[in-house]
Amino acid sequence: MRPTTTARRLLALVVLLASGVGLSASAQPAHAPRPTVVPLHAQLSPSLAGPMVNLVAVGDSVPAGSGCGCTPFPDRYAGSLAATTGRKVAVSNDGMPGLTSPGLLTRLQDGQGVAADVAAADILTITIGANDFDYAQADPSCPGGAVACFDSQLAELSHDLNSILARVAVLRHHSPTTVLLTGYWDIWEDGQVAAFTGPPYVAIGDELTRQVNQRLQQSANAGGAIYVDLSAPFRGRSGKDDDTGLLAGDGDHPNAAGHQTIAQALLAATPTQRSQQPRAVTTSPARGSQPSPAARSAGRSSAGVLDPLVAALRNQPG
Numbered sequence: 001m002r003p004t005t006t007a008r009r010l011l012a013l014v015v016l017l018a019s020g021v022g023l024s025a026s027a028q029p030a031h032a033p034r035p036t037v038v039p040l041h042a043q044l045s046p047s048l049a050g051p052m053v054n055l056v057a058v059g060d061s062v063p064a065g066s067g068c069g070c071t072p073f074p075d076r077y078a079g080s081l082a083a084t085t086g087r088k089v090a091v092s093n094d095g096m097p098g099l100t101s102p103g104l105l106t107r108l109q110d111g112q113g114v115a116a117d118v119a120a121a122d123i124l125t126i127t128i129g130a131n132d133f134d135y136a137q138a139d140p141s142c143p144g145g146a147v148a149c150f151d152s153q154l155a156e157l158s159h160d161l162n163s164i165l166a167r168v169a170v171l172r173h174h175s176p177t178t179v180l181l182t183g184y185w186d187i188w189e190d191g192q193v194a195a196f197t198g199p200p201y202v203a204i205g206d207e208l209t210r211q212v213n214q215r216l217q218q219s220a221n222a223g224g225a226i227y228v229d230l231s232a233p234f235r236g237r238s239g240k241d242d243d244t245g246l247l248a249g250d251g252d253h254p255n256a257a258g259h260q261t262i263a264q265a266l267l268a269a270t271p272t273q274r275s276q277q278p279r280a281v282t283t284s285p286a287r288g289s290q291p292s293p294a295a296r297s298a299g300r301s302s303a304g305v306l307d308p309l310v311a312a313l314r315n316q317p318g
Helices: 005-018 073-085 101-109 114-119 146-171 191-197 199-223 231-235 256-269 293-298 308-314
Strands: 052-059 088-095 123-127 178-182 226-228
Touching: 052 073, 052 101, 052 114, 073 088, 073 123, 073 256, 088 114, 101 114, 101 146, 114 146, 146 178, 146 199, 178 199, 178 256, 191 199, 199 226, 226 256, 231 256
Parallel strands: 052 088, 052 123, 123 178, 178 226
Antiparallel strands: none
């Protein structure tokens, strides 16, 4: 029996849908079933979805683990990343105590050692800038106050950060790379050690750290990196919490709990879903330029709680 007109229309609609020409979003049922949540490792972006992820940490004594005698944050971050994604993570920790931003740029330009590690990095963490500033230069007689004594160093820091990110882009041949640029809780001693030194030391250190972090975030936003705030995890949203419990006895470097805090902040900032592709690191803009609102939005501060899916996977046994 020949199909009726109504039956033919229904058949045509079925064929149309099967061919991939679907209804618009507005025409879909209001109570469509939720998509199935797939394991996190199935959502990894291409550069992180292979059997091995290369993690490289560069910077100063913080990634190097100075003053702690504990497992530093690059290894802790790698362990959490491996547990979360089900991928093997190879770590190259190239942290160097006392390293400045010009020093890091030099290490990236020699074509060997650190530069070779960065060239092979799927994920790169950068912690740099604190050693560019010396409290001995803080002079209340400087025009604008003691913090203004560091204006030229702040400008040089921005220039060096832009050059570092541009060099990373060259080493990586502009391939998609997850670059995580961390801020600082304090560029000098903090907690009870800083309080013992005196209020002027604390006040100058707090304000200079704020300005350093601002420069770090601006460069991250402009250069295709992700800025990872460490001020809030260490000192709370107000920036006034006592972080002594996260610091080694010298008050300058993180202890084991502090390194774990940094690792958690990095994990929370790591793009893992396909909607959060690692960005191709770009060459930085001209010195002194300001990022656009879109760039400021893209380079987010990531000190918050772990994504619920990440947290759930981390809590799974085994």
